[in-house]
Amino acid sequence: MNELSSSPPIGVGRRWHTTTFRWLSGYAAIFAASMTLLVGVIAWAATNAMEHDTDDIMAWQLIYFDSIPDVELAGAIHSRLEHERMHTNFYGLFTADGRHIAGDVVHLPPRLTFDRDGRTLRHTLKLVDGQRSPIVRAMCERRTNGTILLVARDLTHILKMREAVIRALVIGGLLVLVAGIAGGLVLSVRQLRRVREIRRVTQRIARGDLNQRLPIGGRDELDMLSHLVNHMLEEVERLMSEVKGACDGIAHDLRTPLAHVHTLLGRIAERTAQSGDDGVATLLTRARSETDTLLERFRAMLRISEIGALQRRGGFGRVDLRLLIEELGELYEPLAESRNMSWTLLAEPVDEIHGDRALLFEAFSNLLDNAIKFSPEGGAVGMTLRATPCGPAVEVYDDGPGIPAxxxxxxxxxFYRSEQGRYVPGSGLGLSIVSAVMRVHDFTLHIEDANRHKVNVTHAGPGTKITVECWPRALA
Structure with missing residues (x-):
C-alpha cells in the first residue's frame, strides 16, 4: 500500500463526537424534559389540591353565614374581622345593586358567579384602606333577601410553599443533572482512554505487527470485543506463520538444487564449447540465464522474509540521512552517466532519524536502481533530500514510462510488474523489498508522476517520483 490515511487522534477536540457523549447528551435531554414535565405535573396537582381545599373552607364559611339572620350578618362579619389575626380571610357584604354594606372588601369584583364556584383573583379586590388584596381565592353567593356575600381567602402562604417545593425540585434536578453529566464525562474519558489504546494497537496490527494484542481492562462490551479480536489475531498469526514458514521452506529448499543445476549447466557449457556445437551452447546459455533469474527471485523472497521478521529493531540507531544520500549518489552517478543520463542530487541538512542504516541503504539503492533501469537513454534521474515540518523526506524520480495510478x-x-516495465529484465521484487523496509521503519511511501508539474521534460513519459516520508506514520 503506497499511502496510509491516518485518522486524527481521539482527543479533547473529538471527545464530543463519541458515542458515550452522544448517549450522555441524549440522557441529559430526556432527563431535563422529564424534570420539566414532573415539575409541571407537581405544580398542577399542588394548585388543584390547594384550590380544592380552599374552596371547601370557603364553602363551610358560607354555610356558617347562612345560619346567621340577615339583620345580624353585618355585625357577624365585623366581629369576624376583629378577631382575624393572620388576616387570611376577606369578607364583603353588598346590596343587590353592588353597594357596600359591611366587610373589608369595598367593591364587588366583576365576572363572579353566585353558584359557590371558587375563582382565583390576583390583586383585584379593593379593601377599605385603599389597597388591593394579595392573590386570593374568592367565592360569593346571593342570599334570600337579595344581598350578595363575598368570601375570599389569602393564598400567599400556600403559594410560597408550592414555590418552595418547586424550587427545591428544580435545584435538586439541576444538581442531579450536573452530577450525571460530570459522572458521564468521567466515564467517557476512561472509555476514550481505552479506545485510544485500542486504536494505537490496531494501527500497529494494520501495519503488519500481528504480535500485538488489544488491551483488556474491564468486563464490558469493549472487553468482550477485545477478547474476540485477540482470539482472531492468534488464529490469523498462526495461519500466516504456517504459510510463511512453508513458503520460506520451499524457497530455501529449492535454492540449493537450483544452484546445483546452475553449476552443472556451467560444466556442460564448458564441454560443449570444446565440441563446437553452437546451438547447444546457446541453449545452455539461456538455461543458465533463466536459472540465475530463479536464484535471484528466491534470494529476494528470502530477503523480504528476513526484513519482515525484524520485530525488535535491534539494528536501529541514529542515522545521518544526508551522509547516506551522498554515499548513494557517489555509487549511482557513474551508472547514470554511463547511460548518458542527467543526474541530479540535492541533499538539504536534516535532523538525524532513528532507523537501520543498512536496510535504508538497501531500500534507497533499489529505488535508484529501478529509476536508472526504467529510464531511457539520455533521460533524467535524480534524488532529493529535503526537510519538512514533520521530518526529512527523500524523493527519487526518473523520466521512465511511469506507473499508472x-x-x-x-x-x-x-512479483508484480507494471505493463510499462515488462520489457525490462527483473524479478519484480525490488519495490517489495523497499515496502518491507518502510513497514519495519513505519515510514510512508508515495508514488506519483514525476513530470506532472514540470514544464520542460526530456521525454514524453510521465516518469515516476517516489517519496519516502522518514517519520513514523503515527506522527503524521
Missing part, C-alpha cells in the same frame, strides 16, 4: 499499490507486492 491503478497499479501503484500492486507494484509493491511480490
Amino acid at each position: 491503478n497499479e501503484r499499490d500492486a507494484v509493491l507486492q511480490r
Whole structure:
C-alpha cells in the first residue's frame, strides 16, 4: 500500500463526537424534559389540591353565614374581622345593586358567579384602606333577601410553599443533572482512554505487527470485543506463520538444487564449447540465464522474509540521512552517466532519524536502481533530500514510462510488474523489498508522476517520483 490515511487522534477536540457523549447528551435531554414535565405535573396537582381545599373552607364559611339572620350578618362579619389575626380571610357584604354594606372588601369584583364556584383573583379586590388584596381565592353567593356575600381567602402562604417545593425540585434536578453529566464525562474519558489504546494497537496490527494484542481492562462490551479480536489475531498469526514458514521452506529448499543445476549447466557449457556445437551452447546459455533469474527471485523472497521478521529493531540507531544520500549518489552517478543520463542530487541538512542504516541503504539503492533501469537513454534521474515540518523526506524520480495510478499499490507486492516495465529484465521484487523496509521503519511511501508539474521534460513519459516520508506514520 503506497499511502496510509491516518485518522486524527481521539482527543479533547473529538471527545464530543463519541458515542458515550452522544448517549450522555441524549440522557441529559430526556432527563431535563422529564424534570420539566414532573415539575409541571407537581405544580398542577399542588394548585388543584390547594384550590380544592380552599374552596371547601370557603364553602363551610358560607354555610356558617347562612345560619346567621340577615339583620345580624353585618355585625357577624365585623366581629369576624376583629378577631382575624393572620388576616387570611376577606369578607364583603353588598346590596343587590353592588353597594357596600359591611366587610373589608369595598367593591364587588366583576365576572363572579353566585353558584359557590371558587375563582382565583390576583390583586383585584379593593379593601377599605385603599389597597388591593394579595392573590386570593374568592367565592360569593346571593342570599334570600337579595344581598350578595363575598368570601375570599389569602393564598400567599400556600403559594410560597408550592414555590418552595418547586424550587427545591428544580435545584435538586439541576444538581442531579450536573452530577450525571460530570459522572458521564468521567466515564467517557476512561472509555476514550481505552479506545485510544485500542486504536494505537490496531494501527500497529494494520501495519503488519500481528504480535500485538488489544488491551483488556474491564468486563464490558469493549472487553468482550477485545477478547474476540485477540482470539482472531492468534488464529490469523498462526495461519500466516504456517504459510510463511512453508513458503520460506520451499524457497530455501529449492535454492540449493537450483544452484546445483546452475553449476552443472556451467560444466556442460564448458564441454560443449570444446565440441563446437553452437546451438547447444546457446541453449545452455539461456538455461543458465533463466536459472540465475530463479536464484535471484528466491534470494529476494528470502530477503523480504528476513526484513519482515525484524520485530525488535535491534539494528536501529541514529542515522545521518544526508551522509547516506551522498554515499548513494557517489555509487549511482557513474551508472547514470554511463547511460548518458542527467543526474541530479540535492541533499538539504536534516535532523538525524532513528532507523537501520543498512536496510535504508538497501531500500534507497533499489529505488535508484529501478529509476536508472526504467529510464531511457539520455533521460533524467535524480534524488532529493529535503526537510519538512514533520521530518526529512527523500524523493527519487526518473523520466521512465511511469506507473499508472491503478497499479501503484500492486507494484509493491511480490512479483508484480507494471505493463510499462515488462520489457525490462527483473524479478519484480525490488519495490517489495523497499515496502518491507518502510513497514519495519513505519515510514510512508508515495508514488506519483514525476513530470506532472514540470514544464520542460526530456521525454514524453510521465516518469515516476517516489517519496519516502522518514517519520513514523503515527506522527503524521
